[in-house]
Amino acid sequence: MFTDKQILRIPGPTPIPPRVQQAMNQPMMGHRSGKFSALFAKTAERLKPYFGTQQDVYIITGSGTSALEMGVVNTLAPGDEAAILVSGNFGERFAKICERYGVIAHRLEVPWGEAVTPELLDAFLKEKPQVKAVFATYCETSTGVQNPIAELAEVIRKQSDALFIVDAVSCLGAVPCEMDAWGVDIVVTGSQKAFMLPTGLAFLAASERAWSVIEQNKSLAFYLDLKAYRKSLKDQTTPYTPAVSLIFGLAEVLDILEEEGLPAIVKRHELMRDMTRAAMRALNIKLMAEDAYAATTVTSCDPQGAFDAEAMRKALTKHYNISIAGGQQHLKGKIFRIGHMGYCEPLDVLQVIAAIEMSLHQIGAPVELGAGVKAAQEVLIAHV
Template identity: 90%
Template sequence: MFADKMILRIPGPTPIPPRVQTAMNQPMIGHRSGKFSALFARTAERLKPYFGTKQDVYILAGSGTSALEMGVVNTLQPGDEAAVLVSGAFGERFAKICERYGIIAHRVEVPWGKAVTPELIETFLQKKPQIKAVFATYCETSTGVENPIADLAKAIRTHSDALFIVDAVSNLGAVPCEMDAWGVDIVVTGSQKAFMLPTGLAFLAASERAWQVIEQNKSLAFYLDLKAYRKSLAEQTTPYTPAVSLIFGLAEVLDIMEEEGLPAIVKRHELMRDMTRAAMRALNIKLMAEDQYASTTVTSCDPEGTFHAEALRKMLTQQFNITIAGGQQHLKGKIFRIGHMGYCEPLDVLQVISAIELSLHQIGAPVELGAGVKAAQEVLIAHV
């Protein structure tokens, strides 16, 4: 085993393509130069198809959470009421951000491992017509659930004038997103997931409906004031110092994604999801999410006491230098999560499944060697 050959199979950060690493090593240029302005404006424009929007996409130097906070602080005021759809740890994060700004956050919760249904939000909104915004998580990485954003948007539009704000940090760029067609008002994401970059960039797009609210809203933010980003993007720049090297990398990422094409990217991720789920079933490991709502980018697995999830993770790291994710909050130590997004392809999935089988054998867990790999191969063969 080569010590420097780290294999990341977590829900982010994800592996970085060598082409992108090379692009980020370009000599530094002035962030207020004409050369950078041209690069920045073109790169922001190229992000639009992944959001499914004709609106501008804003790029800020910060983690995905900074964009979540931007979506909150620019649309709501202290004392406003919001509905937060909570199906795991990251839905809860939206609620905490709201509460930090004095916004009344009504949690609409489902058990971890379940998806939020349109019927649930319809019932809630009928009882709470004063709600000004609904927040949801597209892919809840803590549970491996993909919430039905298009259906939720339709339900919200039917029963409310509230803005619909979506955290798509852990799957945008790997799944369909039709922000304009679905009627979603704000979509946010980050750089270190399906966009195959290091952590450090966040992206946000807002609808015309959202902008009508934002323009009238007195933002409590300084760095996260969205109006400042809109003004600067019109001038092909940013209000504050951009992460120049990451923008170099983002331009290269978009080259790679455009070469493959979004429909093919989506199919590749769906295939890797199906291979992973077939393998876990063949190994008699419980899947947390139902097929209908299974995440395209991360699979959450529950050993249900047949072996210790942390023992598996430790063995994978020690023997194969492979990192998979553990559980969060009350699921810490109980489940494991396999990331399959970004710079990842079906052969990588076969690799991690094979290593999981060997690791299960080494920790004394019941396993039929080759069963998971065979099941995943059969899915791959049927796809080819």
């Protein structure tokens, strides 16, 4: 076994394509040079289709959480009220950011593994007519749930003048997103998921409705002040030092994505989701999310005591150099999560399923070797 061959099947960071790694190895250039400015402006423009927007997309040197914080601090002031749709760990993160800035966070919570439905949101907003923003997570990484953003946006537009701000960190670039058509006001994402880059870049787009609020809001932010990014982008630059090498890589990523085409990318991720779910069912492992709300980028699985999830994960790493994720918060040690996004294809899914089966056998768990692989193969063959 090659010890340097680490196989990541976690929900991020995800594997980096070799040609992207090569692109990031280009010689450094001045971040205020005309050559870099042209590259930066063109790259930002090329991000628009993945957001489904005609608005500018801002590139921030920071993690996805920096863009989440940006969505809060630029639109709300201390004492403002917001509705936070919490279906897992990352919905709760939005609430914590709001509270750090003195925003009153009204949580609409559902059990982990369930989605926030339009009906629940409709009833909630009727009780909270004063909220100025609604925050939601598109793909809740901690549970493998994909919330119905288009339908939630429709409810908000009918019920409220509140802004709709969406965390799409763990799915944008792998799922449909029609920010303008759906009526979403801010969408944020990060570089280390479906965009196949190292951690270090965040992307954000804002609607005209959002900008009308941002321009009037006295932001508490300095580095995360969106108005500064808007002003700088007009000059094809950033207000603060950008991560130049990551921009080189992003330009190459966009080449790769454009070569495949967004419709094909979405179908590939849906296929990998369906293969993974079929395999888990064949192995009698409970899936946390129901089919209607199953994320296309990560699958969360609950052994329900049939075997030790952590022991299986450790065997997977020890024997096969494959990493999958564990549970978070109260699910730590109880579940496991398989990432299938970005630089990942159906044959990679067969690999991780086969290795999971063998790891289960090695820890003494009841498993029918080949059952999960066969189920996934059948899904793949039907697709081909």
